[in-house]
Amino acid sequence: MSIHLSAEGLFKSYRKGKSPVPVLHGVDVEVEHGEFVAIVGASGSGKSTLLHVLGQLDAPDSGQIHLDGRRIDHVSERQRDQLRNRTFGFIFQFYHLLPEFTTLENVLSPLMIRYGMFGYLARKQQLEQRAKGLLERVGLGHRLTHRPCELSGGEMQRAAIARALASQPEVLLADEPTGNLDAANGQSVLDLLRDLNREQGLTMIMVTHDPHVAAQADRVIKLVDGRVEEWAPALM
């Protein structure tokens, strides 16, 4: 398999007052096409920051990121927006659905962002079909017009997964996707992610602090104080 996403010598620090707080100290990562990678580490080890930098939500201080061999860490803001909209799909611990939108509209939101008003209206039926299909796939076919506040935690996370998939991304980035769910719901979400990875060959990077969750990935990267400590094949 070929390398899909790679990072070399990533440095990132945040400013706290006047002094910089280093978070990533030269991280090197390589993820292959269709691989399911888990990033683990203690709280504050820099795993979420690494995910944000890889997914173009944040820019590294130094280092390079390549997507299919194309460098993407120094692109323009507009290209960065497009990468977030078309290439990467995000799943967050706290779901982050938009409360003003229905479940269906939440799933459609990346597509509304991609196409302008007229472009979206021209494709409306086709896009809605796709979104409904995704909601069926995650088991929320009966919740299309419900608002996020009317869904359970597990349902909200599944809606968030459907939203992340709506833009047909190449890489799915999940930040503690089960961190806010009970064991049963957490497992159901993990099963869903695993299935998507297997069925669609979706490249997946998941941040977790839970070794049992990480164990479900193909490979585990452990971060300690902003450095990759070890690479280990996951315990299957």
Add this chain to the structure above:
Amino acid sequence: MYVYLLCWRYLRTRYIALASIISVMLGVATMIVVNAVMAGFSDTMRDRLHGILSDVVVEGNSFDGFDHADEVEALVRKVGAGRIHALTRTVETPGILSFQYGPETFTRPVQVIGVDPGTRAEVGSFAEFLVDESGEPVKPSFEVDPRLRAQSNAGQLLENADPDEEMFTVLQQHAKQEVPDSGTILGFAAVSHHAPGSMQDLVLAPVGTRVALTFPSVGQSIEPRRDYFTTLGYFKSGMSEYDSSFVFVPIERLQFLRGMGDGKRGGLINALQIKAKDGTNLDLLATDLATALWGRWPTRFRVQTWEQKQGPLLSAVRLEQSILNILLFFIVAVAGFGILAIFSMIVVEKTRDIGVLKSLGASTSGVRSIFLGYGLSLGIVGSGVGMLGGLLFVWNINTVEGWLSRILGHKVFDDTIYYFNSIPTKVDPWTVAWIVGGALLIATVASVWPAQRAASLHPVRALRFE
């Protein structure tokens, strides 16, 4: 698409923001109502002023008037050929009006104006403003109706007197003294009294009453001249300044009494009032007349259009309207700060959603558009409802006034004070457009800063915001 959908949803779900636009709504409605009523009053006032003053006035610079009135009139007619519709001569002097009402003698300072009622009625609204005590129209004439004399004390005695008796002549003289030959039209407010709590004006000098007018003669040694006149009607234009001071008398009589003529046509006059034909450029006509008159008799004349003559009053009204508009616009400006404050709160509340939108690929300008669009939508709703409310109020202002009067038990808009049957209003579409446009601009400008703050949020910091 997400921009419009979110604007629409925010508009429908954020009631606190809707509350912030109530002040926009009230500001817009108040401005529309105030402007419509002021424009209505101002237009009515201008119409009346215009009517009273005629279009262009040629005045002599001397209080004693000017001679060669026929020559002056001929020159004016020649210069204004094709532009002049009608022309009349007037004599004006300050004077004292006195009359008896019961045991009391009333004395009032007035402006005595000698006019020819026929031609005066042609140059402007004069005949329209002439009424009797009950408000019925009176024809523009100074002819004393013989019935008035017949109704006087001496006149009633004359009915049964024998014309051959000496007493008959004495009674005739008495009747003439009681009801003099010269008629006069008095400013209504000069001879009426508005009793407190009453809806009716008490007329102190009813039709047929003898009034005395005292005024200065012309010449270097000015002497007081006095004569008696019979009240024939009242001048009621609605302009209190004129209604309380104007007293019209026959021009020839006034000329004779002041020493300006022999009581027949001709003699010295103070002014020529000109009514121009429709579509005439009054300023140009006034300039042409002034130039021609200056060429013939330098320094003798002053030529002014009615607007120039009433310049200070008209500009005071305009100034008043402008200041009121500025003050009222502050209400809308304050509403702008309300929107700014509430929007800033909403941006803080929506920080995480902004982070989510950015993580989904929303651009900085897209996020900015959401809040700018939201501000504009609030402005549209606020100014739209305000405009409708304001216009409805203006269109029904007299009904509202009727209700208020019934509830409060006294007339809110007393037509005996203002001389209007109803509150005059005039809705100028441009004024409404300016007010609504201004309110929209303020609502949008007030949302620029919060929108910019939202747009510049860093996605990661926004997502981590708690």
